[in-house]
Amino acid sequence: MRSSRRRPLLAPVLLCALAVLAARPTAADGDPGDDSGVSAQVAHLYQEASAATQRYEAGRHAAEAQRAQAQHYEELLERERLEMDALRKDLGRIARAQYRDGGGLPLTAQILLAGTPDQMMRNQHAFLRAGLIVDNAVGKRRRAEERLLADEAKARTAWQALEQRNAELAALKKEIDDKLEQARWQLQGQADAAVAAGSCRGAVRLDQPPIDGTHAWVAPVETYQLSAGFGSGGARWAHRHTGQDFAVPIGTPVRAAGAGQVVKVSCGGAFGIEIVLQHPGGYYTQYAHLAAVTVDQGQRVVAGQWIGQSGTSGNSTGPHLHFEVRVTPEMGSALDPVPWLAERGVPVG
Structure with a gap:
């Protein structure tokens, strides 16, 4: 914690x-x-x-x-x-x-x-x-x-x-x-x-706190407890868990893990309300089961910027953020996000 x-x-x-x-x-x-x-x-x-x-x-x-x-x-x-x-x-x-x-x-x-x-x-x-x-x-x-x-x-x-x-x-x-x-x-x-x-209600505008620009990468939420990890099994997943879950209360500010561009905002399917960001170097990060988004598709963001609020939408058993790292914007190309973040100076645990 x-x-x-x-x-x-x-x-x-x-x-x-x-x-x-x-x-x-x-x-x-x-x-x-x-x-x-x-x-x-x-x-x-x-x-x-x-x-x-x-x-x-x-x-x-x-x-x-x-x-x-x-x-x-x-x-x-x-x-x-x-x-x-x-x-x-x-x-x-x-x-x-x-x-x-x-x-x-x-x-x-x-x-x-x-x-x-x-x-x-x-x-x-x-x-x-x-x-x-x-x-x-x-x-x-x-x-x-x-x-x-x-x-x-x-x-x-x-x-x-x-x-x-x-x-x-x-x-x-x-x-x-x-x-x-x-x-x-x-x-x-x-x-x-x-x-x-099946209709997203659009981005909400929030007064964000000052962003610490000294870090190129940050954890997607500031205070959390880890729950389901990458590759774990369970009845709720067709194969294996494709990301890292951060157990947080509903409404917790969700941050962009790094600078990039919003390439997807959607609100249907198993992930509920989700955001996908594209980062330099060919990587993508996904933020799912949200309660609200604060960015628009095509918008550029910086590391640490609030992009949404956590929730329990979609195929979710309780409030948490589902965070993925991918090499494409779509499912099926996920990497273990914990070592990926650690390589970028963000220890998670």
């Missing part, structure tokens, strides 16, 4: 950013019956769900960091409790020492009953010293108790804030995911209707 890159995010802006995403209207909000509008809505929600997931994961990492901080607080509190126990013992020891040294008499009485001036001075010095020790011990204990209470309050506040933030992040993420799931199946319904009618 591949994961899209995560960027470090500041915890204080997580909720604000997600709230904006959840509240922002999409292109389809004004006309839910418009075909292009549903595709655009899915594309927008797909990006928002991805952003929500990244922020939720950032919140989860923040929770782990907060948990470590809370553990640190607990260790500090335990040390402070031990120090307070030691202070109580010190106070008891001082009291016992005063009683023992004074023979049970208060130090003031010992000064008054001293037989000589030297003895009186010694008794007075001992009185002052003992008083200072007691005052220091009492003050230290009081400060330790105040620090203990403050640290306990800090730990409680940190945990409450963390739990509230993560609950809000989870709720916003679920709201976006629910909206996306509903829009995905609406998009798939339009695709199924087009396939049943």
Whole structure:
């Protein structure tokens, strides 16, 4: 399973950013019956769900960091409790020492009953010293108790804030995911209707993200899990599987694996809605079982450009992209796409 890159995010802006995403209207909000509008809505929600997931994961990492901080607080509190126990013992020891040294008499009485001036001075010095020790011990204990209470309050506040933030992040993420799931199946319904009618509904226009032009070849989808591989057998194929399947949700943006020209857009038969691209060097790539296309036949594309949205149209048991590499535009000339992509610097797996 591949994961899209995560960027470090500041915890204080997580909720604000997600709230904006959840509240922002999409292109389809004004006309839910418009075909292009549903595709655009899915594309927008797909990006928002991805952003929500990244922020939720950032919140989860923040929770782990907060948990470590809370553990640190607990260790500090335990040390402070031990120090307070030691202070109580010190106070008891001082009291016992005063009683023992004074023979049970208060130090003031010992000064008054001293037989000589030297003895009186010694008794007075001992009185002052003992008083200072007691005052220091009492003050230290009081400060330790105040620090203990403050640290306990800090730990409680940190945990409450963390739990509230993560609950809000989870709720916003679920709201976006629910909206996306509903829009995905609406998009798939339009695709199924087009396939049943044998009439493609034309290219939809989506706002695409900036394309990284540093790579000549890319994987056809950014985040995926591999399912059926090239050459595998199964009841759904007449002979052997002729491509590599990428298990992805409906509406996932499908990218041109490399620069080329669209030589085929169709929406009938076992492949459902499909696109075939011609690339320099005599190779062709096919993208099948789509829910929508975003390019027209004859159009030129670059590596990484969105050319469609994944689905489960045609002879398909579930949402996925069927990807083939061929030496002709038609079936029967397929190559194993995994090593073919690897030779071009795109490891798949």
